[in-house]
Amino acid sequence: VGGVLFSLEEGASFWNQSLTWRIFFASVVSTFTLNVILSTYHGHPGELTYAGLLNFGKFDNISYDFKELPIFLMMGCIGGLMGSLFNHINYKLTVFRMRYIRRKWLKVLEAALVAAIAAIFGFIMMVSINDCKPLDKDPTLFPIQMHCSDGDYSAVAAIWFQTPESSVKSLFHDPPGSHKFISLGIFFLLYFLLSVCTYGLSVSGGLFIPAILTGAAWGRLAGMSLTTMLPNSTWVDPGKYALVGAAAQLGGTVRMTISLTVILIEATGNITFAFPLMLSLIMAKWTGDIFNEGIYDIHIKLSQVPILQWEPPPLSNKIYASEVMNHAVVVLKTVENVGIIVDILKATPHNGFPVVDPCTEREKVNITEEERAFTIDMRPFMNQSPYTVQHSASLPRVFRLFRALGLRHLTVVNDAHEVVGIVTRKDLARFHVWRHAGRMGVEQLVISDDS
Incomplete structure (x- = not known):
C-alpha cells in the first residue's frame, strides 16, 4: 500500500x-x-x-500524550529545516558533478574518495570516543569490542558497523542510556554530510534509509534531552522521538506526507502512532517548502524530465496557448502518400501528427519508387474527435486538460478551426514554479529532447 x-x-x-x-x-x-x-x-x-x-521492529508499548503534540510539531519544523539544508547542499553538489565530473574514471574516483573519507572519519570517531557498555546490556546482535576492555562493547562501533537498517532499529528500540550525547551528535553530523554526498553518486546509494537514520539520530538526541530535563516523566521515550525525527527528516527531504506515513506504519507495525507521524510530516513539508523544493523535484528539474506538477503554475492566467504551443506543426492529409508519411516520420522527433482535410492541394512530389506512390487512408487509424483548445485558452486550462485526461498532445486551433499549433508535455513542463523565502514566481526551463 x-x-x-x-x-x-x-x-x-x-x-x-x-x-x-x-x-x-x-x-x-x-x-x-x-x-x-x-x-x-x-x-x-x-x-x-x-x-x-524494510522492517524496523514493532513498537509494542508506544503511546503519546496531548502535551507532546507541540513537541512533534516542533520536531517537524526541525525536519523541514534539515531537509531543506540537505536539498540545497545536494543541489549545489549535483550541479558541480554535472559540470565537472563527467568522465567515467572521475565518477569512479569520486565514489572511492567518498567511501574512503566516510571510513576514515568513522574510524576516527570510534577510536576517539569512549562509549563502552557492558555486554550483558548489549541490545545489538553483533557487539564489537574495539578499544573497550574485556566484557564491554563499543556502542559507537555498533552503530557504524551494523547495516543502516539495523542501526535504525537500534535507535528506535534501544533502552534509555544506551548512547551518549556526544556519540549521537557526532554520528548525526557525519552521517548527514555523508548522505548529502552519496545521493547523486554514480553508485546507487538510496535516500530513504540514510534520511531515516539521520532523523532517528537527532530525534533520539531530542528524546534524551527531554529525559534529562524531565527525569520523572514516564511519557518520555527516546525511541518514540527517534521515530518522529526519522519521519520529519525524510518528509523534509522528499516533501511527501500520506505515503511516508503509511510506509513508516508498515515498517514499524504500529498504526496508533499515525497521527503524530502525520503532524510531523505536514510541518516538515510546510517548513521545507518555504526554502526550496523536494529532492526528487530538484533532480527531475536538473535531469530536464517533462513531469507535470499537481497544479498549474500560479500567476500564469495571462499566458495563453498561442505562447505555449509549438508552431512548427506537421500535419497529414486524410489520404496521404506513403512516401510522405515515411519522410515525415524520419525527419521529425515526435510521434503525434494532426490529420486534417486539405483545403489546398499539396505540391506534386516526383517519386520514382513504387512504394512511395501508394496512398494510405488515415481515417481508420486517427482519433476523429481529438481534444482541442483555442489559441486564446489560458495555460491553467491547458495544464488541467493534460493532467486530468493524461494527454500526450493537444491540438491548438484558431478562430476558423484551423490547426495552428500543438502542445506537448514538454511545452507545459517548461513553465516551472520557484519558491524561496515565502516568495514565488514562474520560470521557463530547458527540457531535454531525450526525455
Whole structure:
C-alpha cells in the first residue's frame, strides 16, 4: 500500500483506476516474490511470512500524550529545516558533478574518495570516543569490542558497523542510556554530510534509509534531552522521538506526507502512532517548502524530465496557448502518400501528427519508387474527435486538460478551426514554479529532447 501511495504522490502525472490496479498488482507480486526468496534464503522455502527488507521492529508499548503534540510539531519544523539544508547542499553538489565530473574514471574516483573519507572519519570517531557498555546490556546482535576492555562493547562501533537498517532499529528500540550525547551528535553530523554526498553518486546509494537514520539520530538526541530535563516523566521515550525525527527528516527531504506515513506504519507495525507521524510530516513539508523544493523535484528539474506538477503554475492566467504551443506543426492529409508519411516520420522527433482535410492541394512530389506512390487512408487509424483548445485558452486550462485526461498532445486551433499549433508535455513542463523565502514566481526551463 505504501508503494502504491508513493507512486501516486510523487511519480505520476496522471492517475486513474486502471493504473491504480496495475501498480497495486505489481506491488503484491513483488512482495510475494521477495517472500519466496527470503524463505529460501533462511532455509524455510515456502514459508511466506517474512516482513520484507524494510522492517524496523514493532513498537509494542508506544503511546503519546496531548502535551507532546507541540513537541512533534516542533520536531517537524526541525525536519523541514534539515531537509531543506540537505536539498540545497545536494543541489549545489549535483550541479558541480554535472559540470565537472563527467568522465567515467572521475565518477569512479569520486565514489572511492567518498567511501574512503566516510571510513576514515568513522574510524576516527570510534577510536576517539569512549562509549563502552557492558555486554550483558548489549541490545545489538553483533557487539564489537574495539578499544573497550574485556566484557564491554563499543556502542559507537555498533552503530557504524551494523547495516543502516539495523542501526535504525537500534535507535528506535534501544533502552534509555544506551548512547551518549556526544556519540549521537557526532554520528548525526557525519552521517548527514555523508548522505548529502552519496545521493547523486554514480553508485546507487538510496535516500530513504540514510534520511531515516539521520532523523532517528537527532530525534533520539531530542528524546534524551527531554529525559534529562524531565527525569520523572514516564511519557518520555527516546525511541518514540527517534521515530518522529526519522519521519520529519525524510518528509523534509522528499516533501511527501500520506505515503511516508503509511510506509513508516508498515515498517514499524504500529498504526496508533499515525497521527503524530502525520503532524510531523505536514510541518516538515510546510517548513521545507518555504526554502526550496523536494529532492526528487530538484533532480527531475536538473535531469530536464517533462513531469507535470499537481497544479498549474500560479500567476500564469495571462499566458495563453498561442505562447505555449509549438508552431512548427506537421500535419497529414486524410489520404496521404506513403512516401510522405515515411519522410515525415524520419525527419521529425515526435510521434503525434494532426490529420486534417486539405483545403489546398499539396505540391506534386516526383517519386520514382513504387512504394512511395501508394496512398494510405488515415481515417481508420486517427482519433476523429481529438481534444482541442483555442489559441486564446489560458495555460491553467491547458495544464488541467493534460493532467486530468493524461494527454500526450493537444491540438491548438484558431478562430476558423484551423490547426495552428500543438502542445506537448514538454511545452507545459517548461513553465516551472520557484519558491524561496515565502516568495514565488514562474520560470521557463530547458527540457531535454531525450526525455
